[in-house]
Amino acid sequence: MPYTTYLVEKGASHSFVAEAKPPTVTMPRIKALMTGSLPGFVDVVRNLNSPALLEDSVIRQAKTAGKRIIFYGDETWVKLFPKHFVEYDGTTSFFVSDYTEVDNNVTRHLDKVLKRGDWDMLILHYLGLDHIGHISGPNSPLIGHKLSEMDSVLMKIHTSLQSKERETPLPNLLVLCGDHGMSETGSHGASSMEEVNTPLILISSAFERKPGDIRHPKHVQQTDVAATLAIALGLPIPKDSVGSLLFPVVEGRPMREQLRFLHLNTVQLSKLLQENVPSYEKDPGFEQFKMSERLHGNWIRLYLEEKHSEVLFNLGSKVLRQYLAALKTLSLSLSTQVAQYDMYSMMVGTVVVLEVLTLLLLSVPQALHRKAELEVPLSSPGFSLLFYLVILVLSAVHVIVCTSAESSCYFCGLSWLAAGGVMVLASALLCVVVSVLTNMLVGGNASRKNPVHPSSRWSELDLLILLGTAGHVLSLGASSFVEEEHQTWYFLVNTLCLALSQETYRNCFLGDDSEPPCGLRVEQGLDGATAAWQDGPACDALERDKGHRSPSASQGLRGHEKWMVLASPWLILACCRLLRSLNQTGVQWAHRPDLGHWLTSSDHKAELSVLAAISLLVVFVLVQRGCSSVSKAALALGLLGVYCYRAAIGSVRFPWRPDSKDISKGIIEARFVYVFVLGILFTGTKDLLKSQVIATDFQLKTVGLWEIHSGLVLLAALLFRPHNLPVLAFSLLIQTLMTKFIWKPLRHDAAEITVMHYWFGQAFFYFQGNSNNIATVDISAGFVGLDTYVEIPAVLLTAFGTYAGPVLWASHLVHFLSSETRSSSALSHACFCYALICSIPVSTYIVLVTSLRYHLFIWSVFSPKLLYEGMHLLITAAVCVFFTAMDQTRLTQS
Numbered sequence: 001m002p003y004t005t006y007l008v009e010k011g012a013s014h015s016f017v018a019e020a021k022p023p024t025v026t027m028p029r030i031k032a033l034m035t036g037s038l039p040g041f042v043d044v045v046r047n048l049n050s051p052a053l054l055e056d057s058v059i060r061q062a063k064t065a066g067k068r069i070i071f072y073g074d075e076t077w078v079k080l081f082p083k084h085f086v087e088y089d090g091t092t093s094f095f096v097s098d099y100t101e102v103d104n105n106v107t108r109h110l111d112k113v114l115k116r117g118d119w120d121m122l123i124l125h126y127l128g129l130d131h132i133g134h135i136s137g138p139n140s141p142l143i144g145h146k147l148s149e150m151d152s153v154l155m156k157i158h159t160s161l162q163s164k165e166r167e168t169p170l171p172n173l174l175v176l177c178g179d180h181g182m183s184e185t186g187s188h189g190a191s192s193m194e195e196v197n198t199p200l201i202l203i204s205s206a207f208e209r210k211p212g213d214i215r216h217p218k219h220v221q222q223t224d225v226a227a228t229l230a231i232a233l234g235l236p237i238p239k240d241s242v243g244s245l246l247f248p249v250v251e252g253r254p255m256r257e258q259l260r261f262l263h264l265n266t267v268q269l270s271k272l273l274q275e276n277v278p279s280y281e282k283d284p285g286f287e288q289f290k291m292s293e294r295l296h297g298n299w300i301r302l303y304l305e306e307k308h309s310e311v312l313f314n315l316g317s318k319v320l321r322q323y324l325a326a327l328k329t330l331s332l333s334l335s336t337q338v339a340q341y342d343m344y345s346m347m348v349g350t351v352v353v354l355e356v357l358t359l360l361l362l363s364v365p366q367a368l369h370r371k372a373e374l375e376v377p378l379s380s381p382g383f384s385l386l387f388y389l390v391i392l393v394l395s396a397v398h399v400i401v402c403t404s405a406e407s408s409c410y411f412c413g414l415s416w417l418a419a420g421g422v423m424v425l426a427s428a429l430l431c432v433v434v435s436v437l438t439n440m441l442v443g444g445n446a447s448r449k450n451p452v453h454p455s456s457r458w459s460e461l462d463l464l465i466l467l468g469t470a471g472h473v474l475s476l477g478a479s480s481f482v483e484e485e486h487q488t489w490y491f492l493v494n495t496l497c498l499a500l501s502q503e504t505y506r507n508c509f510l511g512d513d514s515e516p517p518c519g520l521r522v523e524q525g526l527d528g529a530t531a532a533w534q535d536g537p538a539c540d541a542l543e544r545d546k547g548h549r550s551p552s553a554s555q556g557l558r559g560h561e562k563w564m565v566l567a568s569p570w571l572i573l574a575c576c577r578l579l580r581s582l583n584q585t586g587v588q589w590a591h592r593p594d595l596g597h598w599l600t601s602s603d604h605k606a607e608l609s610v611l612a613a614i615s616l617l618v619v620f621v622l623v624q625r626g627c628s629s630v631s632k633a634a635l636a637l638g639l640l641g642v643y644c645y646r647a648a649i650g651s652v653r654f655p656w657r658p659d660s661k662d663i664s665k666g667i668i669e670a671r672f673v674y675v676f677v678l679g680i681l682f683t684g685t686k687d688l689l690k691s692q693v694i695a696t697d698f699q700l701k702t703v704g705l706w707e708i709h710s711g712l713v714l715l716a717a718l719l720f721r722p723h724n725l726p727v728l729a730f731s732l733l734i735q736t737l738m739t740k741f742i743w744k745p746l747r748h749d750a751a752e753i754t755v756m757h758y759w760f761g762q763a764f765f766y767f768q769g770n771s772n773n774i775a776t777v778d779i780s781a782g783f784v785g786l787d788t789y790v791e792i793p794a795v796l797l798t799a800f801g802t803y804a805g806p807v808l809w810a811s812h813l814v815h816f817l818s819s820e821t822r823s824s825s826a827l828s829h830a831c832f833c834y835a836l837i838c839s840i841p842v843s844t845y846i847v848l849v850t851s852l853r854y855h856l857f858i859w860s861v862f863s864p865k866l867l868y869e870g871m872h873l874l875i876t877a878a879v880c881v882f883f884t885a886m887d888q889t890r891l892t893q894s
Contacts, residue, residue: 001151029179036226036241041863073125095789133186189774191860244327262323285329355429390427486766501569583769609652615725626706638676645669670785680711719801764805831883
């Protein structure tokens with residue numbers, strides 16, 4: 001950007017590095033620029049469909065003052081300020097595949113609007129640079145061309161304003177800034193230095209021409225822009241602004257004006273402090289402000305008496321320093337204390353979540369029973385009375401809180417019908433919990449008379465699952481463990497492999513001597529593990545159960561199969577170690593080079609092409625084994641289309657065109673793959689529905705479930721970046737090894753298999769390169785094959801691309817349990833275990849975040865993780881619905 005560089009180094013300008021606070025996404029950053037306030041993390045969700053901004057802002061003050069404002073660019077501005085622009089043309093900001101038309105739609109208005117003189121403010125928001133980052137990262141060759149384009153746009157605006165200044169006595173102000181930065185992967189949303197540091201350049205003929213230092217610009221806060229713009233335009237500073245005036249901008253003005261501007265800013269900040277901090281008089285910033293006012297009064301008196309003296313200058317300099325110190329202290333104090341939390345709504349939500357978790361924990365014995373049934377006697381009069389009493393108490397609390405609360409409350413803002421529904425839900429859950437507890441206490445006396453045999457004990461694998469789950473939950477209370485959560489899952493998966501290795505050695509060389517004694521009836525198959533004391537024919541039943549099971553590994557495996565069982569845990573361990581080197585994730589070490597960075601560099605496109613082709617071939621070999629002949633052909637053509645799509649957009653190369661310069665959006669190739677994805681999913685769904693009609697055709701249902709799994713694999717291959725295709729291939733390889741050589745020979749029960757699937761799904765979430773930072777979400781996955789922005793497909797594709805690991809392992813779990821056992825309770829057990837294992841960390845984390853809401857890293861670490869947990873809970877709910885649907889199909893057949 002040569003012209004911009006010239007203005008910074010030799011022109012009448014001031015340049016800064018403006019620090020943006022997380023979340024570094026567009027809508028919260030626009031709010032910070034225009035209001036000077038610190039948006040909450042919920043604005044990440046609102047960024048998808050921004051509501052009208054009700055807070056005081058520079059735009060609102062300018063509109064009130066009668067200034068005419070014109071806007072072109074990101075339609076988020078139009079949504080935030082729907083009635084403030086006299087002329088506007090918004091462009092869709094989420095269609096990241098477009099980085100040309102989205103900017104051309106802004107630039108095409110420039111020539112016309114710059115010739116006119118009927119506007120006071122012109123706002124242009126260009127999106128192309130942001131979209132290029134999402135598509136191909138900050139090292140893309142497209143970046144240089146886009147920066148050159150932006151430099152020419154700036155030169156056109158600046159020269160036009162300079163020519164107009166000859167006709168008007170008032171100077172113009174040109175502000176060049178970014179709303180957020182860009183991470184090393186091209187995304188944004190988190191708090192890395194690359195994402196929070198944004199450029200800020202103010203250009204005006206009112207500034208003195210002096211050489212600038214482009215290498216070491218001053219660091220300021222992004223919230224300072226609102227106060228500076230308001231003062232520059234002669235407008236009131238937005239009342240919720242926590243920013244301070246950029247003093248170099250007014251440094252060339254007379255001393256009296258400088259002091260007046262600083263006084264206006266400190267008065268506004270002190271009022272905001274009084275509104276939010278009860279003990280504001282003891283705040284150091286407020287004390288400095290009062291001292292500055294007294295010194296300012298002394299300076300005014302001296303100024304009226306003697307306008308030109310050294311004493312006046314020295315006193316004025318002292319007042320300036322005092323004001324600037326007060327501004328800095330007040331701004332810092334407000335940035336940490338101005339956050340308000342809707343505690344009432346948070347407590348209501350926390351109570352409902354904890355009630356659900358308590359019910360799940362209390363229901364473990366009944367839900368994992370052989371029948372997998374849970375009955376709760378809610379119809380008894382006593383519990384009905386409790387139900388109505390709780391509703392009355394909650395309604396009274398709701399009325400008291402909502403009529404006495406001074407600040408806005410989300411729960412109080414709901415309609416009475418919606419609020420009443422939440423109260424009914426909370427009351428019903430409480431009655432359910434009391435019912436289950438009562439049944440346990442009543443049934444406890446009978447169980448004490450006939451206790452479980454003392455020799456029943458937990459296996460090492462059960463202890464690992466319990467301790468691993470508890471350790472992961474406890475780790476969520478530390479910010480460092482949240483930032484580097486991938487390390488926790490890598491450790492758990494590696495430890496699981498070692499435990500499985502120990503179990504295979506014991507079964508192959510020592511034999512399985514852990515069968516329970518007579519009288520202890522164990523449901524040890526895939527349909528769950530439960531223990532209950534039985535008399536009489538229990539031993540005979542146990543012997544019959546042994547008779548129809550597959551033999552243990554030490555009895556039924558021979559030759560190479562036995563050695564494959566022994567080697568499988570170590571092969572899985574080696575695969576996991578290779579995947580760890582592919583993507584550096586987390587926060588502290590995310591900047592370190594990894595294999596993914598090496599592959600995605602332009603110098604290694606040939607190596608990436610070969611690796612992508614091999615990975616797609618491995619995916620086909622591992623997936624086609626369970627598909628019908630038609631689905632095999634569709635899968636092969638779909639995977640070929642995936643490679644063609646990546647070659648079309650320039651990520652990989654064709655062998656016969658190694659130096660092709662033809663780069664397109666790949667819309668035709670991607671839609672070609674979508675046809676086969678939908679075809680495979682349709683075939684699998686058809687087989688499932690057909691198997692429900694033909695109850696005896698068990699094989700048809702197994703094929704249908706595998707074809708649905710295959711369709712999801714093909715979709716993941718399309719959405720994954722080329723360097724992440726080995727993650728998909730290794731995931732399928734590990735699933736194959738675990739199925740053939742771990743779960744079948746060792747005869748793990750449904751609960752253990754479910755937890756193992758969940759652990760590997762979580763590990764592969766991080767193997768993809770994901771983390772608890774918003775910046776690692778690959779938004780471009782939501783626009784593969786789309787030529788316009790369509791919200792629902794974009795959201796679904798982005799969610800699937802992000803959570804492909806957990807979803808693929810969950811779909812594999814459904815197929816495995818349905819194909820390996822015809823028990824009527826295996827899927828019920830799996831669904832319950834899956835819901836429980838997901839609910840424990842989510843519920844605990846909600847309590848932790850509520851308790852740590854004043855933590856230093858609440859916005860940068862804990863809040864992003866909460867958003868991920870919320871989305872993960874929705875994915876889990878969808879998975880459990882699928883489990884339940886398959887279970888209902890099985891019950892219908894039986």
